[in-house]
Amino acid sequence: MSGLKFEDVGFSYGIIPCIKGFSCSFAAGEMAGLIGANGSGKSTLLRLGTGLLSPQTGVVKLEGQPVRALRGKERAALLGYLPQSIDVPLPFRVGELVEMGRTAARREHLLSCQELLSSVGLDGYEQTPLSNISGGERRRAFIAMILAQGGKTLLLDEPLAGLDLRYQYELLALLRELCRNHGLTIFLSLHELLLARNLDRLLVIREGQLLADGSPALILTEKLIRQTFDLDPLFQIPNMIV
Amino acid sequence: MKRHPLFVMLGSMVLVLLISLSLGQQAINLFSPDPLQMKILFELRMPRVVVALLMGASLGVAGAVLQGVFRNPLADPYILGTSSGAALAAAFGLLASDGSAFWLVPSLAFAGAVLTSGVVVALGRDAWGVRAERLLLAGVGIGFFLSAILMLVMSLAQADGVKRALLWMAGDLAGADWSLVPLAAILMVVGFLLAICRRRGLNALALGDEVAFGLGLEPGRERIILVLAASLLTAASVALGGIVGFVGLMVPHGVRAFVGADARRVLPLSAVGGGMLLCLADTVGRSILPPIEIPAGVVTALIGAPCFLFMLRRSSAGSMK
Numbered sequence: 001m002s003g004l005k006f007e008d009v010g011f012s013y014g015i016i017p018c019i020k021g022f023s024c025s026f027a028a029g030e031m032a033g034l035i036g037a038n039g040s041g042k043s044t045l046l047r048l049g050t051g052l053l054s055p056q057t058g059v060v061k062l063e064g065q066p067v068r069a070l071r072g073k074e075r076a077a078l079l080g081y082l083p084q085s086i087d088v089p090l091p092f093r094v095g096e097l098v099e100m101g102r103t104a105a106r107r108e109h110l111l112s113c114q115e116l117l118s119s120v121g122l123d124g125y126e127q128t129p130l131s132n133i134s135g136g137e138r139r140r141a142f143i144a145m146i147l148a149q150g151g152k153t154l155l156l157d158e159p160l161a162g163l164d165l166r167y168q169y170e171l172l173a174l175l176r177e178l179c180r181n182h183g184l185t186i187f188l189s190l191h192e193l194l195l196a197r198n199l200d201r202l203l204v205i206r207e208g209q210l211l212a213d214g215s216p217a218l219i220l221t222e223k224l225i226r227q228t229f230d231l232d233p234l235f236q237i238p239n240m241i242v
Numbered sequence: 243m244k245r246h247p248l249f250v251m252l253g254s255m256v257l258v259l260l261i262s263l264s265l266g267q268q269a270i271n272l273f274s275p276d277p278l279q280m281k282i283l284f285e286l287r288m289p290r291v292v293v294a295l296l297m298g299a300s301l302g303v304a305g306a307v308l309q310g311v312f313r314n315p316l317a318d319p320y321i322l323g324t325s326s327g328a329a330l331a332a333a334f335g336l337l338a339s340d341g342s343a344f345w346l347v348p349s350l351a352f353a354g355a356v357l358t359s360g361v362v363v364a365l366g367r368d369a370w371g372v373r374a375e376r377l378l379l380a381g382v383g384i385g386f387f388l389s390a391i392l393m394l395v396m397s398l399a400q401a402d403g404v405k406r407a408l409l410w411m412a413g414d415l416a417g418a419d420w421s422l423v424p425l426a427a428i429l430m431v432v433g434f435l436l437a438i439c440r441r442r443g444l445n446a447l448a449l450g451d452e453v454a455f456g457l458g459l460e461p462g463r464e465r466i467i468l469v470l471a472a473s474l475l476t477a478a479s480v481a482l483g484g485i486v487g488f489v490g491l492m493v494p495h496g497v498r499a500f501v502g503a504d505a506r507r508v509l510p511l512s513a514v515g516g517g518m519l520l521c522l523a524d525t526v527g528r529s530i531l532p533p534i535e536i537p538a539g540v541v542t543a544l545i546g547a548p549c550f551l552f553m554l555r556r557s558s559a560g561s562m563k
Contacts, residue, residue: 052455076458083452089313090448090503099504100445104458129502146456 080146109150302516305490327358413539
């Protein structure tokens, strides 16, 4: 089993319930996707997973301990988190970004900047400003940063958003390779149902509740997709998705 | 052989110091000064050069800190309203005193700066902690309010006091002496060390609160410590010689264009760059139209604004390639 576990987690913004009784755990080396409509609670769930938000009921555990009870440095060395918005207003270079991740790592997990950049396909980009690379490459640079932290679990909030199909496919292939080569467990939210087929497992949430959990072949059915996104009966779902 | 930017800048600073000490209403040969020139050097120029260096360094570092904390390249030491608080308190001192109590105006400026920062940080908090946008808006709001009171006070005041208050607000270093240097230097060193110790937090905050949290930091706590550091630095600068604009905005941008955005390099280089720029500006201000002295703050704005716009144009042209 991987280190991250949600146990009957509930969370509300004020009096409005957002996540209700969510439980799940992950196998080591698993690449799991979280799908759901806008506002269904995907980002909130990932924030609960990273300890940024505190559940009102239940608990999120990392390596057997409540994630909120861990000290910042301990948590960062076990779990990497990439939020949806990653705009950078100052002219950081790719190497400086990776260095920030390295400072959060335990000494025994420290990888060199070159190794990390090589593992995300950005060899030779160390001195390149982030403003001079494409959106897909920037996403890779941030993945190198959280990889540098040395944790075995990565939580990624819509890492494919804003990328074209080629970059989306390449990024997913990279994440798959990282799962295999580094033994990582990756839990990511996504809207790209066409690409969701390439993951090991999909979890579907609707109005903050786990609606379904299983292999892509089981999840990507017309009935479940209509239910998840409240689709109009007249809307035709393309054959390549279901 | 690659030269380290810090050594290059320190070398340039020595050159600026020599120029600054030798130029003025009267040019002085530093290697063979006569007794009168010695007196001018030790009693007038040296304190002025030291004050300019300390002020410029403080402003440069404060600018670098605030631009990272607020994730806003336009932030500068005055965006938090600190300058307005300091200027208002200083103006009260200038208008109320006859100039005999030399410590009154700077002390009031310092108290005004610290008090304003405290109020702004208190207003910048909500249930989630200290938020960047909230803090920024609180700073701008308080700044406008205090500036309005300052204008009101000045419009009701006597002519002589108003002129002194205006010079203060224009960043005039003509009255610089050694009296406040030790206190301001301590404030500056404390502020600088605080910022250097939190360099990791400063880098992470520039990437956003969620990324900073993911890297194991507490964004709210880091922000309070860094704003405190910037307030100490701004207060030290205002107490020493009044209000000087543009240094805090421009210097960190110039530094980042050469060495990237890592706070570990940007903070010390902004200190050296800021000190050098203000020293040069003050030298130009007192040498160019003798016997008239142009306040250093006016010179930094006059040379700073075109340089800044040039840099902006060059960087936007570069990013379009």
